[in-house]
Amino acid sequence: MNRYKSLFTALAAVVLGLLAGAVFMALSGSNPVAGFYYLFRGGLMNLERIGNTLASATTLIFTGLAVAFSFKTGLFNIGASGQMLMGGLTATAIGLSVQMPRIVLLPLIVLAAASAGALWAAIPGFLKARFNVHEVVATIMMNWIAYWTVYYTIPAYFKGTFLETESRRIPALASFRAEWLTNIFRGSYINMGIFLAAAAVVVIAIILDKTTLGFELKAVGFNRHAAEYAGIHVPKNIVLSMSISGFLAGLAGATYYLGYAVNMQIGVVPSAGIDGIAVALLGANSPWGVAASSVFFGILHSGKGFMNAMTKVPPEIGDTIIAIIIYFAATGVLFTRLWERLTRKRSKEA
Amino acid sequence: MEYIVEMLGITKDFPGIRANDDITVRLRKGEIHALLGENGAGKSTLMSILFGLYRPDSGIIKVRGKEVSIHNPNVANALGIGMVHQHFKLVHNFTVTENIILGMEPTAGPMLQTRDAAKRIKALSEQYGLNVDPDAKIEDISVGMQQRVEIIKMLYRDAEVLIFDEPTAVLTPQEIDDLMQIMRNLLKEGKSILLITHKLKEIKAIADRCTVIRRGKVVDTVDVADVAESRMAEMMVGRTVNFKVDKREQERGEAVLSIRNLNVLSSRKTQALKNFSLDVHRGEILGLAGVDGNGQTELVEALTGLRKVESGSILFKGRDITHDDIHSRVMAGMAHIPEDRQKRGLVLDYSMEDNFILEIYGLPPYSRKGFLNRKAIRDHAEKLIQDFDVRSGQGALSVGRTLSGGNQQKAIVGREIDHDPDLLLAVQPTRGLDVGSIEYIHKRLVEQRNNGKAVLLVSLELDEILDLSDRIAVISHGELTGVKLPKETNESEIGLMMAGIAGAGGME
Numbered sequence: 001m002n003r004y005k006s007l008f009t010a011l012a013a014v015v016l017g018l019l020a021g022a023v024f025m026a027l028s029g030s031n032p033v034a035g036f037y038y039l040f041r042g043g044l045m046n047l048e049r050i051g052n053t054l055a056s057a058t059t060l061i062f063t064g065l066a067v068a069f070s071f072k073t074g075l076f077n078i079g080a081s082g083q084m085l086m087g088g089l090t091a092t093a094i095g096l097s098v099q100m101p102r103i104v105l106l107p108l109i110v111l112a113a114a115s116a117g118a119l120w121a122a123i124p125g126f127l128k129a130r131f132n133v134h135e136v137v138a139t140i141m142m143n144w145i146a147y148w149t150v151y152y153t154i155p156a157y158f159k160g161t162f163l164e165t166e167s168r169r170i171p172a173l174a175s176f177r178a179e180w181l182t183n184i185f186r187g188s189y190i191n192m193g194i195f196l197a198a199a200a201v202v203v204i205a206i207i208l209d210k211t212t213l214g215f216e217l218k219a220v221g222f223n224r225h226a227a228e229y230a231g232i233h234v235p236k237n238i239v240l241s242m243s244i245s246g247f248l249a250g251l252a253g254a255t256y257y258l259g260y261a262v263n264m265q266i267g268v269v270p271s272a273g274i275d276g277i278a279v280a281l282l283g284a285n286s287p288w289g290v291a292a293s294s295v296f297f298g299i300l301h302s303g304k305g306f307m308n309a310m311t312k313v314p315p316e317i318g319d320t321i322i323a324i325i326i327y328f329a330a331t332g333v334l335f336t337r338l339w340e341r342l343t344r345k346r347s348k349e350a
Numbered sequence: 351m352e353y354i355v356e357m358l359g360i361t362k363d364f365p366g367i368r369a370n371d372d373i374t375v376r377l378r379k380g381e382i383h384a385l386l387g388e389n390g391a392g393k394s395t396l397m398s399i400l401f402g403l404y405r406p407d408s409g410i411i412k413v414r415g416k417e418v419s420i421h422n423p424n425v426a427n428a429l430g431i432g433m434v435h436q437h438f439k440l441v442h443n444f445t446v447t448e449n450i451i452l453g454m455e456p457t458a459g460p461m462l463q464t465r466d467a468a469k470r471i472k473a474l475s476e477q478y479g480l481n482v483d484p485d486a487k488i489e490d491i492s493v494g495m496q497q498r499v500e501i502i503k504m505l506y507r508d509a510e511v512l513i514f515d516e517p518t519a520v521l522t523p524q525e526i527d528d529l530m531q532i533m534r535n536l537l538k539e540g541k542s543i544l545l546i547t548h549k550l551k552e553i554k555a556i557a558d559r560c561t562v563i564r565r566g567k568v569v570d571t572v573d574v575a576d577v578a579e580s581r582m583a584e585m586m587v588g589r590t591v592n593f594k595v596d597k598r599e600q601e602r603g604e605a606v607l608s609i610r611n612l613n614v615l616s617s618r619k620t621q622a623l624k625n626f627s628l629d630v631h632r633g634e635i636l637g638l639a640g641v642d643g644n645g646q647t648e649l650v651e652a653l654t655g656l657r658k659v660e661s662g663s664i665l666f667k668g669r670d671i672t673h674d675d676i677h678s679r680v681m682a683g684m685a686h687i688p689e690d691r692q693k694r695g696l697v698l699d700y701s702m703e704d705n706f707i708l709e710i711y712g713l714p715p716y717s718r719k720g721f722l723n724r725k726a727i728r729d730h731a732e733k734l735i736q737d738f739d740v741r742s743g744q745g746a747l748s749v750g751r752t753l754s755g756g757n758q759q760k761a762i763v764g765r766e767i768d769h770d771p772d773l774l775l776a777v778q779p780t781r782g783l784d785v786g787s788i789e790y791i792h793k794r795l796v797e798q799r800n801n802g803k804a805v806l807l808v809s810l811e812l813d814e815i816l817d818l819s820d821r822i823a824v825i826s827h828g829e830l831t832g833v834k835l836p837k838e839t840n841e842s843e844i845g846l847m848m849a850g851i852a853g854a855g856g857m858e
Contacts, residue, residue, distance in 0.1 A: 212717045219708065222699040228656065229686070229694040230708040231677030 006284035017325030042306025043299030051188025057298030062252030063276025074221025079139025081273025082146035087253025095174030117250020125242025129235035176259030193255025360409035387563035388784035432504030603632030612662035622648035637819030645828035685771030703731035738764030
């Protein structure tokens with residue numbers, strides 16, 4: 001019942017978002033049907049496009065899971081961007097300076113980057129648990145610390161060959177792109193991160209639903225007073241929850257900078273960190289919902305350029321649609337009410 | 351006979367339930383008319399209709415003999431009907447005067463003009479013997495005084511009919527006496543009172559007539575003087591109610607809990623417990639009586655590990671547990687029915703089956719190697735739901751939030767007793783429950799005691815303490831004022847001890 005309700009809310013938000021997008025397309029003097037045709041075609045029309053869609057989705061799955069996990073446990077990790085940056089910086093640093101067989105190097109990069117993200121999130125977690133500093137404020141601050149850390153570290157130690165503002169190119173040995181995968185998807189920038197992301201969805205779903213760890217974390221999230229009463233160590237769980245969330249965001253960083261991209265640029269806060277909030281919201285904080293909404297947003301991301309090339313619709317319409325969908329997902333209460341009214345009517349008729 | 355308010359044949363349907371079914375209540379001018387019924391009997395719905403919050407589906411309301419249509423609370427106010435709510439509606443950092451004039455502020459030009467209002471409040475206070483200081487801030491005055499502010503608020507708006515919704519739930523025995531005196535003063539000045547309650551003793555003490563409601567229907571309207579308390583209880587519940595708890599004589603065993611010179615700070619960092627010492631033995635119910643806010647909460651929190659102990663020690667089954675964490679105390683055999691069931695007792699968004707394993711999810715068979723065993727959890731929940739008669743829409747899968755207060759409480763009591771604890775800390779275990787549930791929970795507490803376990807009962811209801819306890823300890827301002835045997839004491843002595851006057855010849 002509850003699951004259907006979330007699904008209904010999400011679908012209603014998507015439909016309304018698309019409808020609003022259609023209105024905007026019409027207002028900009030284009031045919032909405034053609035606009036949508038090219039938008040989805042751009043995301044799905046061939047293997048390369050599908051690969052790119054999945055590559056966009058990979059990052060969103062990680063950041064979406066990071067936000068959803070913290071939400072489920074009563075915390076709002078708005079710092080996925082910063083954790084992603086630290087994960088990416090760690091991964092880049094190892095990728096550019098360590099030489100070892102790929103089979104050892106890639107797992108090392110994954111672990112180190114995830115740990116860096118976890119540590120970056122554990123700090124606001126600790127501040128929350130120990131001093132009751134609100135995690136929203138603390139994680140935003142950590143985003144900027146990460147931003148400037150990258151800003152100085154990359155030019156100082158990993159400066160690119162031509163540009164001051166980016167790192168050297170990641171060697172193929174340390175990249176998450178795999179030749180066979182790239183070949184299947186006809187040269188797309190899909191990478192092995194997608195397998196890690198799929199695994200993460202399953203693991204997080206299991207942790208939340210089937211383990212005592214998930215039971216504790218959710219109890220703390222729903223009602224920390226009752227959790228405390230029951231003998232659950234609340235501060236420990238807050239730090240742990242933030243760390244797991246940051247761990248996931250750190251993975252986003254590793255797969256984004258060493259898979260989706262080919263090097264690390266400075267002066268950019270990765271938007272995937274913020275988009276993760278939208279993904280989590282639309283996915284009703286469920287790992288499976290996160291996976292589905294990531295793929296959907298992935299389609300919009302990779303299709304909007306094609307739409308722009310084929311019609312007069314500006315690519316910003318794609319972003320507008322995303323924004324409107326988020327808006328409707330956030331006001332999901334309205335749809336929940338509608339759903340309740342619809343189901344009540346039906347049960348009355350029965 | 352002159353009636354000031356008549357509600358005739360009131361019927362009100364909600365989806366799936368008829369809350370009021372052809373209810374007729376007539377309030378005479380100058381009487382106290384009690385409305386008696388269990389939780390959910392339909393009293394609140396009826397009063398909400400009188401107050402203009404709901405419209406009846408059928409039936410009419412007459413005020414002073416004239417048919418009226420009360421479609422919102424302002425109409426009720428204009429007709430001279432006022433309500434003292436169970437949960438006061440006061441702004442805490444406002445003064446008494448500011449609260450009373452809220453919504454009808456007297457002004458001089460753009461400025462607030464409170465002087466005349468304060469004067470009038472002072473006069474009303476004197477006229478009715480309310481003793482309220484118009485300039486005091488709400489946060490600085492006692493709960494009993496806040497209730498009087500609510501009463502003045504009605505009088506200030508020239509209410510003729512006052513509805514009191516469970517007014518004694520938050521008061522000490524002495525404050526209850528004061529309130530009854532105030533009600534008598536109100537009658538003397540020509541007011542009429544509708545009293546909503548489920549406490550028979552109060553009806554007996556103050557009401558003239560009583561209308562009993564059960565499942566939305568009027569059982570009868572009786573003259574209170576002619577009907578025994580037990581008969582009224584029967585009418586309310588629909589069966590014979592066992593008031594006296596059956597309790598066999600039994601020797602108490604060794605001390606399970608020894609509290610020694612305990613000092614604990616409150617959340618505001620004031621001394622909440624001062625050198626508090628007490629023993630609780632196997633096979634006894636020790637009742638801790640006291641006015642709300644005299645250190646009971648802090649004592650229980652210190653015992654369970656929710657609050658830090660400054661000095662002194664707690665021995666549980668002979669072991670010093672003063673600095674043990676909560677989990678290890680639970681595992682050692684301490685269970686706790688918390689004061690606030692929604693804040694501490696339940697994760698309201700968890701299903702009942704998850705709530706039933708809140709403390710024991712880490713133990714087999716409920717989990718193994720960190721993985722939950724859903725089958726065992728479900729079986730456990732179904733057993734508790736069966737044994738403790740917890741009623742809910744979807745059984746073990748019902749979300750905690752959807753249960754009624756009484757069923758939530760039964761679930762918590764069931765969960766804690768099911769741990770088979772050596773010491774059960776029962777804090778206000780029957781707060782807000784109806785007679786049937788109270789009777790049931792009392793029986794289970796006595797069973798615990800009969801099985802040789804210890805029960806520390808903390809309650810603000812003196813009757814509950816007197817009925818259940820083998821020994822009564824009284825706390826006042828964080829200090830133990832004495833320990834008494836129930837048969838050697840009475841309500842007024844305990845009342846005095848609650849006020850801090852140590853009992854003469856007390857026994858330890």
